[in-house]
Amino acid sequence: MSDRMLTMSEALREAMAIAMEERPEVFILGEDIGIYGGAFGVTGDLYHRFGSERVRDTPISELGIVGAAVGAALSGMRPIVEIQFSDFTAQAMDQIVNQAAKIHFMVGGELHVPLVLRAASGSGTGAAGQHSQSLEGWFANVPGLKVVMPSSPYEAKGLLLSAIDDPNPVIFLEHKLLYKIPGREEVPEGAYRIPLGVSRVLREGKDLTIVATGIMVSRAMAAADELAVEGVEVTVIDPRTISPLDMDPVYASLENTGRLMVVQEAPEHGGFLNEVIALVATGPALGHLIAPVVRLAGMNVPIPYAPQLEKAAVPQVNNIVAAARSVVADWR
Amino acid sequence: MSDRMLTMSEALREAMAIAMEERPEVFILGEDIGIYGGAFGVTGDLYHRFGSERVRDTPISELGIVGAAVGAALSGMRPIVEIQFSDFTAQAMDQIVNQAAKIHFMVGGELHVPLVLRAASGSGTGAAGQHSQSLEGWFANVPGLKVVMPSSPYEAKGLLLSAIDDPNPVIFLEHKLLYKIPGREEVPEGAYRIPLGVSRVLREGKDLTIVATGIMVSRAMAAADELAVEGVEVTVIDPRTISPLDMDPVYASLENTGRLMVVQEAPEHGGFLNEVIALVATGPALGHLIAPVVRLAGMNVPIPYAPQLEKAAVPQVNNIVAAARSVVADWR
Amino acid sequence: MTTIPLLTGNPLESNVHARYALLTMSRIRKLEEAVEDLFGRGMMHGTMHLSIGQEASATGVCMALNIDDQITSTHRGHGHCVAKGADLTRMIAELLGKENGYCGGRGGSMHIADVATGNLGANGIVGGGIPIAVGAGLASKLMNRGTVAVSFFGDGAMNEGAFHEAANLAAIWKLPVVFVCENNGYGMSSSTELAFAIDTLAERGLGYGIPGYTIDGNDVSAVYEATQAAVQRARNGEGPTLLELVTYRWKGHSRSDKNLYRTKEEIDEWKTKDPILFFEHLLKDKGMITDEEIAQVHAEATSQVIAAVNEAMKGVPADPANLLDAVFKKVSA
Amino acid sequence: MTTIPLLTGNPLESNVHARYALLTMSRIRKLEEAVEDLFGRGMMHGTMHLSIGQEASATGVCMALNIDDQITSTHRGHGHCVAKGADLTRMIAELLGKENGYCGGRGGSMHIADVATGNLGANGIVGGGIPIAVGAGLASKLMNRGTVAVSFFGDGAMNEGAFHEAANLAAIWKLPVVFVCENNGYGMSSSTELAFAIDTLAERGLGYGIPGYTIDGNDVSAVYEATQAAVQRARNGEGPTLLELVTYRWKGHSRSDKNLYRTKEEIDEWKTKDPILFFEHLLKDKGMITDEEIAQVHAEATSQVIAAVNEAMKGVPADPANLLDAVFKKVSA
């Protein structure tokens, strides 16, 4: 079955193909998604399979594209927009935030916007400050948007199918380092759906609860492997969707571990995973803490170009290991 | 001296006039800031005093305006951009986030961007979902931006003068309900500067530490007055700038009170004041907490139109009083 | 009755059409006057953008559309909404923040939409509706629906990037879209002379390969004719058209406007070009209507608006209790 | 020496000018080849956008500018940077992530700026530099500097809202700005035929009241002439001009391009229109240069690039230690 160890690109492509076969109202639009196959190769051969109307190449006009998707969604379609780099959502923020997110509410339910916006997110490819951001925090603070951060090919396929089904706008942030790497789990061939708003516990351990998002999930898992050798047992939780956010497994785990670490790539100052900390600190889970919370996040810098700088700017496996080791050692 | 009990509009106008007199490179640009005097009347008569070149009316082109300001700033000017409603920063996000915030860093220091972007923020005027947002969280999570949230006319003038002096891009978010109300403090006539990155302790009390931003500072102060009558003594801290964020007075206060409340208008989920909670929960201040943190924030909804809905959507004085009363009563 | 069914055709096609066009313009005018009054009496929250003086453009455009043709509208959208066939009671109820308002009190004046009449909504964002109309046109094309999407926007909106990107997409994909620019001379205080370096805004179509026409926006029949041709072109798969409808707003931009950027003389001169009076004169010249009938039409409009206000007043104020539930559409639906 | 001082004037004005233009184009070509080589050898991180085939546009434009005239550039910006007078060593050092690179290793290929030569920077955002150039032009006007700001951008960038808003601002304020669209036929995989519904991109100026001209972008002298006229117009306070320079990129869009959207024949045909060879032939026809001199020029370019690479290699790798300090300019400064 190792032929089902797909990359995230392959898994996403399968999800889109299934959705397009299931529903005539699903179509994809974006820059270079046609013959080119997508800036990261995600749409691949879909253009040849579904034609240029449903896999629709656009000019370089992010605001126009997202706006057109909003209008199509209001008119009964289910568009999937691909934005090449999540950084370019900046171009389309009005349509995302002032239109898509709010229309259903503002018009009193008369309309809704079943739209998926997929974008490549995160650093690690040497593309520097304007092509490497982790912007999930912007969208998470906008009521009316759902925000998904798949951490593996398996998750990506199941979550994308749910996102396409959802009658609301969904921001789907794909870490670009995951596109080309086969996952550690088989990806089932047909359709399966992972509900939005359900966290996944990837690993259970009694010493520390790690909540990580996107690419940091695999780094946390790698760190957990290393830590296990030293006898430090770690729980790793992947929220999968940050809006809505499912905290129940975190609370449950903290009852056992008493120690919490959050790990995100986005800049630390004002970053989204503060929400996890806040929910713990404002509720009964606070009483279970036996140590200060550990926060690992991107440095408060634009992502730099040179590889040694770029690596230093965001948490790596060794940073997670070191921080975990010391919080467990220092707080008994 | 009561003629110096200015409104925030007046205080901001004075700051801009002083800066324009001090430096020829300061100029203002924005929609309807000329003869009209600004959507909220902030620029007022500056057009008549400084002329149409330095108080420059623009077409409705937020992205173009902010971009032009970036280019002018790179060329030795100190532009002040007025965006009528902070919601329309969505139109200009690329220039704010991908350009202004990052240029100094990305070009290795060759250039810098001394730019102030002023925008009317927040709800309370019945303007509904697209004219009432509190978007500080977006900017706070972008390294390279400073973010100011004045809570009174006095603060506004001194902070704006510092923002104009600053060689970096500053996002200056003015709550629209403050524009027309005279402050509780005299505004000195000449130039004075309040440094960016220094919190202000407005009131000291032993029972509870409240950190509030923008319009919530005055609500917290009003709540503190009410609570004082009941014998509940509250410290109120206004960070004034959320990037950079000065936490020292918060930590100091928590040593006495052991109880923390944060109050913001922005939607709760992923909102900026989570940063304050996170900094407390990740450090030694956690040890001083004797109660779960209380978080009061906007509901996770777009700001609604009808007055009764709009009020319900964001914290009011009575909500602060009630929450303070119970955290003090319940955790002794 | 505070709704009337949409009638299509040239306002001069028959006496029935003429009466319909006049009634529609009158209903818009009376509604706007009622809104101003409610606002003045402190019964309405927020702000308001009145379209008094611009009734012919909304009416003429919508008479060229079928009920399932779609529109996107603007902050100055009451007229478009009425002309497309909305219920005046639900409109006013919305302004009063009532449960039975179009938006259940959640949107107010700038966010009224009406699925039944193809109205995809007003918009508080200048230019915000333009790409949305293009998307509606794209949906029509993808699904072979034969419907057209019309985007109303102001002169000011034309300088937003949203216009640009939307116009180009519609042009290259030959979408069934009509771009209707209501050029009332000002974007808030900013005159078209200062905001553009071209003679007519219709010229802006040139840069996209979109034919553009400048029309007297106060002549409801001329507006209809131009729109009808554009709609036909769109339905034929020949792509979008840009219509510049030259008109004027009599009132300030919004409640806080002191009209410092324009003269009283200019306003007065435009009042002599009242689209309603102009149409009445035209009809009388053609012997299509009598003074008595005209008075009747206005009386009917007035009574509809009064009925709508009275009915709306009885509505239940919107309830904060269910706000959180209203943010997302339920997944099951 | 890996810099040469900027020379202005028509490439055909004198033998010195001719030699300078040829040398500049050759330096660009050799630099790009070196970049491709470094990339291929795994010594360079990230991606690269090569301007091979487009050397005449960068060179011809910059020969119409003074050192204090400003430019904004693009992701495909090495040529502009070289033509405006940048130091090849610091450019390559940047690509190698060295402290002595233009950006101290923080920006890489897409963010090189050079204050000394008026280069406000490459840009990773398509269209991002266009409004910035308008702001530079505004600063020039406000301060009466007499300088001009040139914005380089691609055909693809013209469909971004940023172009639209910037163009209109420059037009209404009559700013000293020149919009230089390097139309190489494609925005990544998207051909101008598919992305535009107009015949020439210069027509897009019409909608703003900006004169537009379509020029052979592979003819360095024609590029100079057109730019010179536009610069003159700008300096005279007559406002902006749009120049469409028709050219072609020989290489893929970036490292990951498989060229599926265009044919080998098309690429080969454009290679016969090599701007460097074209210029050499022209000069030889005019008797302004000999084969030997041509070989000399290329040898000089090659040796400069080799020297730059060697020098850059010796640089110290950028140090993560001070990253946090580099985000804000110090307030005291």
Ligand SMILES: Cc1ncc(C[n+]2csc(CCOP(=O)(O)OP(=O)(O)O)c2C)c(N)n1
């Ligand atoms: C993106 C954006 N910028 C600014 C505003 C503030 N604003 C509201 S209406 C308006 C003027 C619009 O002018 P125009 O498009 O000509 O329409 P009109 O009001 O004349 O009908 C402005 C500037 C806004 N709502 N949205």
Ligand SMILES: Cc1ncc(C[n+]2csc(CCOP(=O)(O)OP(=O)(O)O)c2C)c(N)n1
């Ligand atoms: C806002 C934005 N959208 C998309 C991209 C991805 N992208 C980079 S270059 C490019 C093509 C640009 O085409 P053009 O402007 O013609 O310049 P060329 O590459 O042909 O020189 C694209 C789509 C980007 N960098 N920025």
Ligand SMILES: [Mg+2]
């Ligand atoms: Mg107007």
Ligand SMILES: [Mg+2]
């Ligand atoms: Mg191109």
